[in-house]
Amino acid sequence: MMGTAVHVVLRAHFLVDTCQQSQLKEEMTLLDPEIQILMDQAEELQSLLRGETTLADATCSEILIKLDRA
Incomplete structure (x- = not known):
């Protein structure tokens, strides 16, 4: 195959992967609406990956504790 192909x-x-993930998230939130809330909150944790939050602060986060329980 050539580079363009x-x-x-x-x-x-x-x-296709993005569409499948979207459908999976939609089905999960229909089963349990709290999952959507947790996923929204998890996006806030992106600050950890960007280095805006320390690991110690993140591990004490209520969001991570809820995600762990779910």
Whole structure:
């Protein structure tokens, strides 16, 4: 396969993966609406990955404790 064909195949794979993840999240939230709240809160934890929050602060986070229980 040429470089362009590989690029097209990878892009298609990523699009399908994104759609499947979206559908899975939707089905999960229909079963338990609290999961959506937890996922929204988990996005706030991205600050840890960006280095804006210390690991000690993150481990004491109520959000992480709720996610662990779920």
